[in-house]
Amino acid sequence: MSGGSVQVIRLAGELDATRREEIARALTLDLGRGGVLVDLSGAEYADSTVIAELVRLRRDADHVGRSVALLTGSPRIARILAYAGLGEAFRIFEDRGTALTALTTGTV
Amino acid sequence: MSGGSVQVIRLAGELDATRREEIARALTLDLGRGGVLVDLSGAEYADSTVIAELVRLRRDADHVGRSVALLTGSPRIARILAYAGLGEAFRIFEDRGTALTALTTGTV
Amino acid sequence: MSVPSELRIVRAGKLDAPRPLRHALDAFLHALRVEHERREDIIVAVGEALSNAVEHGNPAGNGTVELYARIEPSETLVVDVRDDGTFIDREHGTPGRGFGLGIVRAIARAVSIDTANGTLISMTFDAPTAA
Amino acid sequence: MSVPSELRIVRAGKLDAPRPLRHALDAFLHALRVEHERREDIIVAVGEALSNAVEHGNPAGNGTVELYARIEPSETLVVDVRDDGTFIDREHGTPGRGFGLGIVRAIARAVSIDTANGTLISMTFDAPTAA
Ligand SMILES: Nc1ncnc2c1ncn2[C@@H]1O[C@H](COP(=O)(O)OP(=O)(O)O)[C@@H](O)[C@H]1O
Numbered sequence: 056m057s058g059g060s061v062q063v064i065r066l067a068g069e070l071d072a073t074r075r076e077e078i079a080r081a082l083t084l085d086l087g088r089g090g091v092l093v094d095l096s097g098a099e100y101a102d103s104t105v106i107a108e109l110v111r112l113r114r115d116a117d118h119v120g121r122s123v124a125l126l127t128g129s130p131r132i133a134r135i136l137a138y139a140g141l142g143e144a145f146r147i148f149e150d151r152g153t154a155l156t157a158l159t160t161g162t163v
Numbered sequence: 164m165s166g167g168s169v170q171v172i173r174l175a176g177e178l179d180a181t182r183r184e185e186i187a188r189a190l191t192l193d194l195g196r197g198g199v200l201v202d203l204s205g206a207e208y209a210d211s212t213v214i215a216e217l218v219r220l221r222r223d224a225d226h227v228g229r230s231v232a233l234l235t236g237s238p239r240i241a242r243i244l245a246y247a248g249l250g251e252a253f254r255i256f257e258d259r260g261t262a263l264t265a266l267t268t269g270t271v
Numbered sequence: 272m273s274v275p276s277e278l279r280i281v282r283a284g285k286l287d288a289p290r291p292l293r294h295a296l297d298a299f300l301h302a303l304r305v306e307h308e309r310r311e312d313i314i315v316a317v318g319e320a321l322s323n324a325v326e327h328g329n330p331a332g333n334g335t336v337e338l339y340a341r342i343e344p345s346e347t348l349v350v351d352v353r354d355d356g357t358f359i360d361r362e363h364g365t366p367g368r369g370f371g372l373g374i375v376r377a378i379a380r381a382v383s384i385d386t387a388n389g390t391l392i393s394m395t396f397d398a399p400t401a402a
Numbered sequence: 403m404s405v406p407s408e409l410r411i412v413r414a415g416k417l418d419a420p421r422p423l424r425h426a427l428d429a430f431l432h433a434l435r436v437e438h439e440r441r442e443d444i445i446v447a448v449g450e451a452l453s454n455a456v457e458h459g460n461p462a463g464n465g466t467v468e469l470y471a472r473i474e475p476s477e478t479l480v481v482d483v484r485d486d487g488t489f490i491d492r493e494h495g496t497p498g499r500g501f502g503l504g505i506v507r508a509i510a511r512a513v514s515i516d517t518a519n520g521t522l523i524s525m526t527f528d529a530p531t532a533a
Pocket residue numbers: 103319323324325327328354356357358359360361366367368369370371372373390
């Protein structure tokens with residue numbers, strides 16, 4: 056099911072409720088068929104606003120057979136997902152290349 | 164008295180007492196004869212440690228007929244000098260080119 | 272001096288309040304040498320309480336939000352977030368997104384919510400300090 | 403809520419203490435929407451008192467420094483810096499560089515120094531808030 060092209064969504068800075076609309080718009084599937092990489096490597100802070108939108112994105116992607124992976128720059132985002140009970144729900148990568156390879160070879 | 168060459172000393176970041184030795188070493192006349200430009204445009208904070216060293220540098224420079232000018236990025240440094248009673252003691256520039264010209268044409 | 276270190280800020284409960292309040296708490300914990308990753312998690316938990324206070328606890332738009340953090344013996348931090356709204360019980364209401372309080376409970380050692388007047392969420396954290 | 407906003411931090415009076423304490427006060431004043439340039443000047447004045455406390459007020463090296471800032475009515479901020487050393491009277495001692503207290507007096511509306519036990523410098527500032 057995984058095509059060559061990956062949709063990359065980058066969100067940086069402090070991702071909190073004041074940026075809810077921007078985050079929701081960004082975390083939306085394009086018309087492609089390939090995997091989706093959410094690049095949070097530049098995120099200094101992320102709260103439940105992002106978590107909720109990630110869950111919605113993942114559900115939409117599952118619906119059309121696309122896979123989703125996260126790229127983080129520090130263990131912080133992984134800890135927040137774990138606290139939200141979603142530790143196992145997302146493939147999390149610390150290296151961009153590995154994430155892209157996993158998404159394009161369908162091993163996510 | 165002003166030669167072509169200007170000694171430029173750059174100090175950036177938070178200039179406080181924890182950096183006293185570094186600041187004192189930096190604010191020292193070289194063997195040149197020209198003007199001295201202290202570039203504080205990158206200083207986020209400066210306290211009486213810097214003020215005291217600037218006064219010493221100015222005194223040493225006066226002693227050998229060299230002039231001193233300051234380059235700042237915001238009005239903050241000028242305010243601190245004024246609070247220290249040295250508002251008039253230093254020529255302060257907000258533009259590098261103007262400062263260098265003033266120093267090399269002896270109009271400081 | 273055995274005076275306890277503490278931070279208390281009261282501010283209009285607008286949507287822009289949580290960010291500067293998080294930064295004030297972060298700098299307070301940094302000055303108290305609370306261990307880096309623990310500090311990050313505490314800020315996330317308190318951030319959830321703060322965003323709930325401004326999102327759910329200030330419907331009329333003229334309420335305030337209070338952050339009150341203090342160090343207690345044996346490397347414990349207690350943080351209260353208080354607003355003067357009314358707790359919205361979701362049991363049978365529209366489903367909230369619902370991750371916020373779960374994150375708080377996962378990070379804090381203990382959490383209590385008092386909805387008597389306004390909403391007061393009190394969180395107790397382990398706050399180990401760097402050597 | 404008419405509870406006053408306040409910040410109190412007690413920490414070992416080492417040379418590395420003033421910087422994180424300045425940042426904590428800066429974030430506290432930012433969260434209270436104190437006007438930007440006024441905030442910068444208040445941090446400079448309090449920074450002088452903090453560096454005096456760790457430079458002159460902790461000769462044995464095991465003292466503490468306390469920062470206690472609180473908002474008072476009509477946009478007034480009172481900041482105390484306290485150490486448990488002994489005030490060194492320069493009148494006839496070696497000349498200090500001497501710019502620190504002058505800067506504090508130029509920025510603060512009022513300054514009092516109590517050297518009864520340890521040194522307590524209490525500074526009162528105008529703290530206008532942004533709209
Ligand atoms: N300070 C508050 N004032 C009023 N209701 C609150 C407050 N905090 C939480 N709630 C209620 O608890 C629910 C769950 O909060 P939370 O887990 O943070 O999820 P979310 O905020 O995404 O809905 C909220 O939807 C709201 O109904």
